[in-house]
Amino acid sequence: MMAISSSDLLNEFTIYADKVVDEKETLIVQRSSGKNIVVMSMEQFNELQKEIFLAKNAQEKK
Structure with missing residues (x-):
């Protein structure tokens, strides 16, 4: 997991998207x-x- 500033994302969007x-x-x-x-x-x-869907369905079946 990486953390960057919004300005870094805007300046280098393609790099971060890739x-x-x-x-x-x-x-x-x-x-x-x-x-x-x-x-x-x-x-x-x-x-x-x-994963959320499967976990929710598993809880409903109990």
Whole structure:
């Protein structure tokens, strides 16, 4: 997991976007307002959504 500033992301978006996708890196973008965000690949996002769905269904079956 990497943490960068929002200005770094804007200045080097393509580099960071490729790193997120190619290296399956999660990126924390720190904003001066403190309203930070997380950037992840679509593949990672879909995997996370699947895990949440499966965990929720497992709990409902109990």
